[in-house]
Amino acid sequence: MENNNQPETAYVSINVMQALVEEKVDKCMAEADMCTCPRCRIDVTALALSLLPSKYVVLHANDTLPMLTVYANRYSAVVTTQLMAACQRIKENPRHGDNDKRGNIAFIRD
Numbered sequence: 001m002e003n004n005n006q007p008e009t010a011y012v013s014i015n016v017m018q019a020l021v022e023e024k025v026d027k028c029m030a031e032a033d034m035c036t037c038p039r040c041r042i043d044v045t046a047l048a049l050s051l052l053p054s055k056y057v058v059l060h061a062n063d064t065l066p067m068l069t070v071y072a073n074r075y076s077a078v079v080t081t082q083l084m085a086a087c088q089r090i091k092e093n094p095r096h097g098d099n100d101k102r103g104n105i106a107f108i109r110d
């Protein structure tokens with residue numbers, strides 16, 4: 001790269017898996033025919049991310065969207081697989097309704 005004048009803040013680190021999960025979660029939940037309340041959605045998101053390896057990449061801020069498309073193509077299948085597994089688990093054991101009792105951390109036990 002010829003351009004050395006960019007400040008370091010022009011770069012961002014992104015967990016590709018997280019970006020993909022957030023992009024796909026609503027569609028997967030709809031396909032799983034499950035509750036889509038905010039608690040279930042965040043539970044599915046957290047569980048799917050626990051099942052996936054994290055994959056951090058450093059991108060130039062201006063390149064974020066095009067580069068994410070490249071990674072999206074590479075990891076799309078595995079993200080969908082784990083998201084569907086997460087949807088299935090939350091659908092069978094929804095945690096909406098048992099909040100507020102304890103600051104429960106949902107997925108530590110496994």
Ligand SMILES: [Zn+2]
Binds near residue numbers: 038041
């Ligand atoms: Zn729910």
